[in-house]
Amino acid sequence: MDVNKKAFLSALGVGAGVGAAAYLLARREAYNFRIDFLTIDKTRDAQAVLPTGLTRRKTLKILHISDLHLAGHEVKKKISFLDYITSQEYDLIFLTGDIFEHDEAVKYAPHLIARRPRLGAYAVLGNHDYYRYNMTNKILGRIYKPLRNPKDHARDEGPLVDALEHVGYRVLRNQVEHLEGESLSIVGVDFPGIEPERLSDLSATIPYGNLKLALLHMPVALDMYVKNEIDVVFGGHTHGGQVRIPGIGALITDSELAREHASGLFKREKTHFHISQGLGSDPKTNFRVFCPPHATVLEIEYEPVYATANFAAPAEKVGITN
């Protein structure tokens, strides 16, 4: 064997070794679960319209989890993490889609809510809850949209919704829920999104002064939420980019988001957005680079705006005659 050929083969061997090690590290990072803690202050936004003396500061503690991509054969570490994180005390749990990758994974539903939060748990579905993906529609579908979600890849989402509701999640599908006495409303946006008119109609039903929260899977058409003055939007889908290069950031976000907003907290006008880094990914591409899986605990401080009518005592009880 000549010297050049020998050098080439040894370089090839080193390259393959480095590649295999990098791949194993990236697979390992996919199970390096983390918890983020964030605070959002909405009180300053409310003060401008608060009547003096009618303020009451409230704090909501919310667990935001997303993109679990549960297959039928989860590793113990992932299930243990879900058990641990959902067994803590919260006001709310939000789950923003891509929940069950395979139909048999519904058996893991009880691990998604080990302890019932004070005000309940809410979920929206993601694209992987509605469609099966192979490498053709997953990769080529990003380039040529008609290939992305073909009808013959559609799943029956009914059993997934049933499993979630059975364990205590309320699945919102372009619906809004008003939590009486909490000055709080939650809009849930179904995949693939919501018509602007429908979002405006839902927003119009929210009582004055309520904190407006919205859940969605895909971060698209986000200005719609700003326009409807939603206070905090919770989203997923991006996995934080899944592969991040130091100094560059996420390689792709598969949404309208810029690299720097592939996950985490950002604000447009008065609306905060929290995009989850997710806890899993499609098992076929379950690797992460500088982008470990995250669950997030957010505390939102806010001051409900009370209409004066809520405080008006009946005339006869305060001795007013005329």
Ligand SMILES: [Fe+2]
């Ligand atoms: Fe996902």
